[in-house]
Amino acid sequence: MAEIKKVTARGKTRYRFVVDIGADPVTGKRRQLTVTTDTKTEAENEQARIRHQRATGTFVAPSKATVAQLVALWLASATRDVEVATKRSYEDAMRYVVAHLGTKLVQKLTEEDVESLIDWMLTSARRIGGKPGTGLSVRTVSLTLGRLRAALNLAIRRGLVARNVADHVTIPRQARKADKVRRKARTPWTEDEVKVFLAHVSTDRLYAVMLLSLMGLRPAEVCGLRWSDLDLTTGTLSVEITRTLVAGEVIEKDTKSEAGDRALPLPDIALKALKAFRKRQAAERLAAGEGYESSGRVVVDELGAAVKTDWLRRRAYERMASAEVRKVRLYDARHACLSWMANNGVPDTVVSAWAGHADLGFTKRIYVHPDPQSLKAGSDKLAEFLG
Template sequence: MSDPISKITLKDGTTRYRFVTDGPRRPDGRRRQIRKTFDTKKEARDELARIRHQSTTGTYIVPTKLTVDELLDLWLKSATRGVEEATASNYDNAIRPARLFLGDKRVQLLTEENIEEFVDWMLTRGRQRGGKPGTGLSVRSVRLTLGRLRSALTLAVRRGWVSRNVAEHVRVSRDALRKAAQHDAQRRPWDEAEVKAFIEAIKEDRLFGVMLLTLIAERPAEVCGTRWEEDVDLSGEGTIAVGNTRTIVYDRRLPKGSRNKVVEKDPKTRNGKRLLPLPEPLQKALLALRARQAQEQLAAGPAYEGSGYVVVDELGRPFKTDKLRREAHRLMAHAGVRKVRLYDARHACLSWMANNGVPDTVVSAWAGHSDLSFTKRVYVHPDPRSLKAGSDKLSELLSSAA
């Protein structure tokens, strides 16, 4: 058998050693030839043996100049097949930091050190929007982006572009997790006294009924998506159907300044669609709100939009979730209560229910969750009154033992 390694002499007299061998076939079945040139015959022989072995075992990685940016394009196209527009937008937004920090790097040259540097950059300087640019992203956002990058690199492994996923074992540092835990501990939902103070202070405000909707554990997008005819029944004891949502989607294809658009959709899960009985104070507040909106429509005449949503301005134009948030914060300032996220108002409601004897299954169903443990772990926070109840029970035990 002839030697597959040939000796060649360049014009300047330099001697090189070259071979041409078959590699793994292309995806379409066509033959793939690999040509390599080395300074010594030993280097050429070793590389030829490696290529032949890896081609036989299916572990050969074909050299490619594919960049992280190009890989993310391919992953995004695959990951968003058949998903809702809002989900696709969330995926696109999640990988933006990876595009900024790693986008021009070749995928085959990525190392674990590159991914660790990327994570540290996100935690300290990675924010581009949704806050002050150049500040750190939250641990939750960093984990989300890292997870999407891992998924993209898993695709690269499956396609044979890299031999392993260099992001697989990279994690957020313990110090960052500790700081995030300290921050979360400082951000607590309202307690019962704060909820009552807020309600008392805003009773005369036009948005009183809207704020009560946020306090019965509806998500902001669910509040904004509530419609009078389809969802609200004010007869008898009254019910409200939770299911239609109006959420903001960031669309980079639109001109700057108008990229935030509203998408209307059903809940993500079957449990998210639910029918809730109306607490009596909320039913009265919604009746008053509907009567007021009827007066506003008469006053505005043809200028009134008549969108059919519950949460609208004086001209009938529906709220977006960001406007709902701004109005809520305005009322919190007016009431002199601690400023919290609307999601923390939701936490407060669910915690109060759980800490006042409402069965766990009811709390979870009210929240629209399918996982009872998730509701208890994330949304239910023990308050001083519930802890005092525990102390009273322990007093009974200790007293009986004395």
């Protein structure tokens, strides 16, 4: 530690020392800190404090790093070895942080600032994917808050701040309650609705595709399916590749997890529909001649081109409208399949494996919903018990 020197300016004597405080965690440049006090004792005390904090790893040097700079630093570190879709989700989450708090100095950031970010996101931060100026979903806000906490943890490790001001910030209870009501209102199809829809599309070109969606496959898994993943002799389907849209770019990758890579026995109705669909594609190939694109995908347009998840959704919604059934997300169709299996005696482990989940509890908690038929069965059993 440098010696304390006496300095005189404008007739006043003060005490000063200069200490090397290492590289700037954002720019990487070496820095020195100059400390000036009114008395030698104050200088000695401050020098002792800095020496102790540097020895214990708790020293925080003054910095002009902004929240935007911290976000850039964290993104560079957090996205070094992740998939494109994950990288994009991190960037999207932190875009709100930069928009609302980007110019704020990291060392001046407070819990109130983070709460202000949360309130803004819940009320008026939306720019795309809905009406501009409205609030975002609780899930989106939660993801952003989690990423901000991670960035501030990095700031602690790099010596920018002493504590994480986002650690104890929470999403307001009222917002979480309202979100729960909205999610509860978004219920999967009942068994009767599924039957009405399937009867309506039974002669449709995309009948087999709609069956795949109602078998519990994710939209990206349906779009990624190749004919080489199907064994139409034994009646099995292997889920290995997903095909989805990320920020306007088509991304093809392995399934979400090891559990997601799975082989499923095809129900007879789906096997029959897939065989018919393959024959239909062969006829379309002959009719189109050189204009046909042999993509090898199961789900293709009339000229053989592979499709994206938004293409699949639009066509599913068109058929829901013409069938005059309640419009649901394709993910809700997945929920309907897994709920029906769980509510009709299929073992939990089988339901989870069919869904491609490693966590059995997650499947039951998120995807399995009691339907009116299963509740009626429960009522009948109670009637037997109660006499």
